[in-house]
Amino acid sequence: MNPAPLSGLYAPSLSLVTDLYQLTMAYGYWKKGLQDREAVFHLYFRKPPFSGGYAVCAGLAYAADWLQNLGFSEDDITYLAGLKGSKGTPMFEQGFLDYLRDLKFTCDVDAIAEGTVVFANEPLVRVQGPLIQAQLVETALLTLINFQTLIATKTARIREAAGSDQVLEFGLRRAQGFDGGLSASRAAYLGGADATSNVLAGQRFGIPVKGTHAHSWVMSFEDEEEAFTAYAEAFPDDSVFLVDTYDTLEGVRHAIAVARQMRERGHELAGIRLDSGDLAYLSREARALLDEAGFPKTRIVASNDLDESLITSLKLQGARIDTWGVGTKLVTAYDQPALGGVYKLAALRHADDNGWDFTVKISEQLAKTSIPGILQVRRFETEKGQARADMLYNIAEPLPENLTIIDPLDPTRRRPVRSTTFRELLEPVFRQGKLIMTLPSLQESRERVQREINSLDPSIRRFLNPHTYPVGLEEGLNTFRTNLILEKRPQRPA
Numbered sequence: 001m002n003p004a005p006l007s008g009l010y011a012p013s014l015s016l017v018t019d020l021y022q023l024t025m026a027y028g029y030w031k032k033g034l035q036d037r038e039a040v041f042h043l044y045f046r047k048p049p050f051s052g053g054y055a056v057c058a059g060l061a062y063a064a065d066w067l068q069n070l071g072f073s074e075d076d077i078t079y080l081a082g083l084k085g086s087k088g089t090p091m092f093e094q095g096f097l098d099y100l101r102d103l104k105f106t107c108d109v110d111a112i113a114e115g116t117v118v119f120a121n122e123p124l125v126r127v128q129g130p131l132i133q134a135q136l137v138e139t140a141l142l143t144l145i146n147f148q149t150l151i152a153t154k155t156a157r158i159r160e161a162a163g164s165d166q167v168l169e170f171g172l173r174r175a176q177g178f179d180g181g182l183s184a185s186r187a188a189y190l191g192g193a194d195a196t197s198n199v200l201a202g203q204r205f206g207i208p209v210k211g212t213h214a215h216s217w218v219m220s221f222e223d224e225e226e227a228f229t230a231y232a233e234a235f236p237d238d239s240v241f242l243v244d245t246y247d248t249l250e251g252v253r254h255a256i257a258v259a260r261q262m263r264e265r266g267h268e269l270a271g272i273r274l275d276s277g278d279l280a281y282l283s284r285e286a287r288a289l290l291d292e293a294g295f296p297k298t299r300i301v302a303s304n305d306l307d308e309s310l311i312t313s314l315k316l317q318g319a320r321i322d323t324w325g326v327g328t329k330l331v332t333a334y335d336q337p338a339l340g341g342v343y344k345l346a347a348l349r350h351a352d353d354n355g356w357d358f359t360v361k362i363s364e365q366l367a368k369t370s371i372p373g374i375l376q377v378r379r380f381e382t383e384k385g386q387a388r389a390d391m392l393y394n395i396a397e398p399l400p401e402n403l404t405i406i407d408p409l410d411p412t413r414r415r416p417v418r419s420t421t422f423r424e425l426l427e428p429v430f431r432q433g434k435l436i437m438t439l440p441s442l443q444e445s446r447e448r449v450q451r452e453i454n455s456l457d458p459s460i461r462r463f464l465n466p467h468t469y470p471v472g473l474e475e476g477l478n479t480f481r482t483n484l485i486l487e488k489r490p491q492r493p494a
Ligand SMILES: Nc1ncnc2c1ncn2[C@@H]1O[C@H](COP(=O)(O)OP(=O)(O)OP(=O)(O)O)[C@@H](O)[C@H]1O
Pocket: 275, 276, 277, 278, 279, 280, 281, 303, 304, 305, 306, 310, 313, 314, 317
């Protein structure tokens, strides 16, 4: 089946969402006649965010949409034609602009499905194709995948802390602009939020929308009871009263008084919301008041600068909170506002024959030295589907019979692979520029996240000093990489 075009649902045709240097390099390749040299790039991060043990891959749907729409419009070309260098001459010559106007995306793209748990150094996306194209897509792929992976991971952690409680994403007002809000709402739902307050995300992506009311609602009436009564008239079966505008426990009593009147009319108060003060103490007191008054099913919603560590702490304190409203700290990934994903060249086709040159970027720190090859990620699992270790290997080289994986940061850490159950994480998404994968629905990707996280050992899921999940280079790849580093690095006499 041919997947339906995404037609701009996520990322409309915005091919100038790029850094200028992608275009200057493209021009340079074109002038040198190198534009069609076949190249392979990998997109990966070097450290999971939030000092955590894993990340949740997200953003592929946006990326696929953007790639599908890649192409320079007449307006784009006109703008580029007007760019000048420091001497006032045009930056790009006409022949190149004509080339760009006709450029069609023809690369192969393999990627790890959204919602999969991923680790440091694993290519989330592999792009193979003409050098000029594979290079041009760097910035947009990083923009889309870094942010959404970050937010999906943050939400997965919040979900972990909240257990089976409801999690509502309330972040739009604190998001990094409209798109920051929209893509954060999508990534948050994917990562485990149950609903969003963001109505556009509801319309666009089918995410359930939910909410309560603001303090201003209460302040617009003579008193709290009147405000609650009026809200209940509008939403007799879906009212959650914000009780902390004046005095929280008084507010709970007023909510109960209105809930009694609602019950007489055949309606139940859905919940109350606490938005300030000691949420552990107040939720316990509120629960006791509601239970005593005969409203054990009325839920307690809490909000106020929450994140996974506060939720964990509140639970340890015996808070009686059923629903967590999380905004600022989720959509801004407050404690780590960017994922440092990178996009590195890993292979170039020989100019003379059909072989490959595998390439490496060397750094003072081994952690920042890239991995050469055309990489695939193989995840070894137990019979029951528990993830045991991941192996990066070069698909352009044959694999030996007996596999050993080697820690890319410490070659003395080696593990023979015993497990025979595995899956290959990178899947074909584009072939010769055509989208060939039927992308899973947001709902399917969301379900995948919970399956994937359950496949991890608790030592990797914990927040504090998590165990490092084993990710190794296949022995042959490790040897090749070491030799390549030795060959490229100047050996300066001591
Ligand atoms: N029991 C608790 N343990 C730890 N942190 C808590 C507890 N209860 C609330 N918090 C958190 O402490 C912070 C308190 O915020 P802050 O000092 O601004 O007071 P506030 O309750 O929001 O006051 P305001 O009335 O001004 O809204 C919030 O992030 C809240 O989530």
